[in-house]
Amino acid sequence: MTAPLLAVRGLDYRYPGGVAALRDLHLTVERGRKLAILGPNGSGKTTLLLHLNGTFRPTRGEVWLDGCPAGYDRRSLNDWRRRVGLVLQEPDDHLFAATVGQDVSFGPLNLGLSAAETGERVREALESLRIAHLADRATHMLSFGQKKRVAIAGVLAMRPEILVLDEPTAGLDPHGVTHLLGVLQQLHEAGATLVFSTHDVELAYAWADRVAVFHEGTVLCQGETTAVLGDREVLHRARLRPPLLLELVEALGLDHDQAASRSRETVLALLRERLGEPASAVPVEPALAHSRRGPPA
């Protein structure tokens, strides 16, 4: 078995004030997977992510990169951050340049690439996030969702092996979430390893192929999505509710190990079938539904 791309072993972290944030934490990131770090707000998810690119140095324990313990000298850190791209939750913490194109060029230039290569990387990153038309736009005139995409493009332009995203869907509207997940899926299919933190059980269930449940500064349980999220005991301890889709699948008496059970459309179709409606039933118009529910004339 090859070494995992990134591994956290026995990590303890105390804030400079002495407050313990993470304790005895183990986490494995395997190549080519989509790992969700699932936990409530304030449980230390962001602190953990900041360890994954060497921003924070563990009080005890180690972070392993490709089978070797990662170093904290300048050269090792540069190499580390080239391989592990971290996208913070708040895009304004990333965007410092006045135009989108300029901002995205920052990372590639720090890698020592030439202007021509950098321009190429910028174009490529903006295109993969489907925001090529924003290249000359002023950063401060963008919407929140656009800023978020630019922040991701800025990290992506460095072509990291692992993309680590802190709450990538936070603050986005449903359309923005769909768009972002589409882009991330595309990156994943192109071979990127993805790690993202979230408190959204439904998102983790629908989208991740591995889940690490996080609670009070440590990982309670890590494994395949359906196995972990099907474990009531773990979810209860982490004060999380099981995903609605999973509960539906269970209520319908289906085998929840099937990947198909994680698609909203599949589960809905099964539910209709069970209710005796034809699979291609035309959805009831909202206006009609209202009049049907109205008081009798």
Added chain:
Amino acid sequence: MQAIDHHAWTNRWRDRHPLEKLLPAVTLLLLTLALPPLSIGPLVLAGTTLATVCGAQVPLRAFLSILAAPAAFLLAGAPFLAVSLDFTDGFSPHLSPDGLHLALDTTVRALAAVSCLAFLTLTTPLVDWAPPLRRLGVPATVVELILLIYRLIFVFAERALTGRQAQTARLGYSRMDRSVRSLGLLAGNLFQRALEQARRMETGLAARGYSGELRVLMPERPLSWPRLTVAMAGVALIGLAGGLLACDGP
């Protein structure tokens, strides 16, 4: 300020090389300062208005609103230039022809000069000045700082605005004493947030390999010699007309 910035980013001449705008504007400014204001001033005003409104397609309102602030100061100040005090036999303020002329000269000259700068600020976003500044020998650190401040102004302006709205919603500005208190709290809060923002931004930049230098790829805008020549010909025409008027005049 937001309005100026908006027009600078969206006008029709936004993508032109900054020199194509800077050179004519500075020449007009020098002409305004060198020639008698009453002959050159109105010509310069007409020229900058035409360039901004018809050329760059910035709305006339935006252009006038920039001129409004200095114009207000000039209107307030001009009467004092026009009136002269005579203390020979008691206190008798009176209008003197010299004073009137001086007031008119100053007002027209100042307005014409401001219109040159208004044209520049309305047609060119601040970012575009970075490469010319570097070429003029301004240190990279200073240029980086200018750009960073420019970016952060908008981040903090947004915070300040939402902070103020939140305070207003809880009646923070309902009375004079409360307003003073709320404003103080807001300022203190913004300062704290600025420090926090700096720390987090450093983390964000470090994730992209920041090592003390904020290098970015500057856009390359080709300088169009034909356009520059046409613009300078227009400026020369204004200068010539102004000069002729000055010779004919009193």
